Amino acid sequence: MRNIAFILKRELGGYFATPVAYVFLVIFLVLAGVFTFYLGNFFERGQADLQAFFSFHPWLYLFLIPAISMRLWSEERRSGTIELFLTLPISIGEAVVGKFLAAWAFIAIALILTFPMWITVNILGNPDNGIIAASYIGSLLMAGGYLAIGACVSAITKSQVIAFVVAAAVCFVFTVSGTTMVLAFFAGWAPQAVVDAIASFSFMAHFSAISRGVIDLRDLVYFVSLIAAFLFANAALVELKKAG
């Protein structure tokens, strides 16, 4: 546990030691604003809520989170520091969890910095702050899901470009798996149970459930178990690379 904290601290410090952190935060906040006000028609809707803000988070994460996750393992492997890192007296589990938590904490910071949005909507009207709080939690959980996928992909390759593209593609599948476009493709020939299973993998469906203000145990279990599964795969891949 102590080791996870040390790894988290080092990794998180690493983000802010380079321009990466600041570039990411600025782009994230600008895009979140653009999506909310231009594409989401925040003002035109005339409602005091952050629906317009949260509904674009899956699309925002789809591109920005692979940009964070791509360096997690690929960078260490390319620069050779992984040899130093993995010969320290830590378990692979601690290494995987420490890196994941650092990146997740970084995204949490980005999310916290969107607080002016929350203030604005409270000045303009009387929003249901419970729903907004639930949406933030849902958004963070969903970010964790994207991140776990990206971290796992990053463990496969030393090329950050490959890590980014593959992670974005896998995340895209998880994002749209509940849409009619995907479901119609399977509905013609696959049994209903399979179609339902695919639909249930959708980030969108679970996220929109939470962002309606209902934190359902099933949605929580979904995101938490998805994160756990991909981190487990991440550890297994790191172990596999050890075997050469």
Next chain:
Amino acid sequence: MSASNTSAGTMLEIKNLQKHFGPIRAVEDVSFTVRKGEVLGFLGPNGAGKSTTMKMITGFLAPTAGTARVCGFDVEAQPIQAKKRIGYLPEGAPAYPDMTPAAFLDFVGAIRGFDGAELAKRVDLAVARAQLKGVLHQPIDTLSKGFKRRVGLAQALLHDPEVLILDEPTDGLDPNQKHEVRELIRQIAPEKAIVISTHILEEVDAICARAIVIAKGRVLADGTPEALEKRSRWHYAVSVVTSAAEVPRLKALWNGHPGVAAFEAVDGEGGLAMLTAFPRGGVPMLAELGRMAREAGIRIDEIREERGRLDEVFRDITGKAA
């Protein structure tokens, strides 16, 4: 602490280590032990399997077969226990480029289980030993190759490990820095088991009590540098500087000595030449050859006994494997 130590003082025990990457057999069969106080030089041409072997000892790569034990702990079965006792400088001395040496050493020290005053003391000592004082707060990225290597050394020494694995510790250092690193290794050697890979042969002479030569993933020789030198055809060879005109007479004379196997003559400036007589049976013959020449009245400007030549032994041993 370690129950399964068989012979006293053995800190590193490598048994039949193998590593295959698909069809490539990087390490075929490597076995050796290193005892406390011993500095082992790990020699071999590039691609011989030196680094791969070190990666298996330190638990970065899992061996295809065989075992590595550090202070009695199997690196595969008890990795954390084994890794706690190892200080490792990987090839190229990688370190996080965005961190400063101070932050980097703090991180490694924290992971190694130190905190507070103890951590500060350990970092200070490692910084002093590796002479990093001036660059402590510069990003590692901006440091010269020599300093980067010393950051890696400081990191490896931080927890005062029982076993040190150093992959080319003096690569990229200038002669002064090389000397300092060798001095440092000599100082700490009595308390540790140290394995150093290198392809600088003078280094083996300078600091290693024992040398192992590997090529194609196999151990080809294991002994003291002197024992290795004895394998050289130059060992006990006698070289003389004389006038070129005397060379045929000298050859004819020495041919009568039963210990002489062959000659090699090189012409020099001003009518001088150097003649070398190579021994047959590895027996000293300097005194006798000198006496024979004196008695025959042949003029000799200089006569000396050759040491073995490590580089030649190295080429000879590893060349046969190729």
